[in-house]
Amino acid sequence: MNDFSDIESKLRKLRPVQPSADLMTRLERALAEETATPTAGVLPRERRFHFNWLSLGLGLAAATALVLFAFLRLEGPVQKRSSLAAITPAPAFSTNSNAQFVPAGLTQVVYRTRDEGLHFPNNSGQPMRRVRSHTSETLRWRNPTTGASLRISYPSEEVSLVPVTGQ
């Protein structure tokens, strides 16, 4: 590079022309504005016009995509509705209720008892008194997190044989 030191020195002595006085003013105004970049009017404005076409094209493409998407969504639920109706109740009821409810108690109410006399079951010689009881049993579950309770009541009939002891 030493071979070129002389010519490099001469080149550095050449001074580029200074910018015009109003360039700083125009630049200051352009920096202050948010959208427009004013120039001396020499730059071709066709560029912005082209950019608008590009934006318009992109906008139309986006709008078309949105319309297609909305159309597909309107068509879709008709097919899905039957399958959803068939499968949603079972897991929603069984999994949630059974998994979270815990047994809270059992109540057995005997509302009628009837003595049906002496019997000799299986031809045995030992007499036994047969007593028939009508009860109502209530099972209760409770969800500790939500406080909800579930109660199931059903009637029951119980027959008991009581040995008769001599007195």
Place this chain on the structure above:
Amino acid sequence: MENVATDENWKTCFSQLAPGLLLFARQWARSSADAEDIVQEAFVRFWRKQHDIANRGLLYATVRSIALDFLRRDSRRARRESTAVSETDQMVQPMFEVEDESQRALVAALDLLPNEQREVLVMKIWNELTFAEIASALEISQNTAASRYRYALAALKKNLPSV
């Protein structure tokens, strides 16, 4: 160097860079007014994107991109370019404040350089960019940038026997 976007005294930054930027833009512009418009648009774009002013490779790449875009989109200028560029770039000239005949001869020799050599020379001599920055701005390798620089100096030396 500070970031342009946070530098309140951006005028100082621009004043230091403007002559070299204008000279760089003049390679594609037919007049100083065109070059000023290119530099203004490039600087505003660079400033608004809050690029680091120390990233001179990106700044000059922005100027170059806008200048080439300016040439491509103006059909009238493109037509002139198709004829003028082929005529050894007589219309595309750097602009200097010539003081004597030796400098005038030097400017005339500069005008004879191929575009790719002259733009490297302008970035190196009057904008003091490193070869790495020049390579970044022109999207070429550093070796290519250095080679173009040497070829430009050799061509100038050949065309100026007194040097």
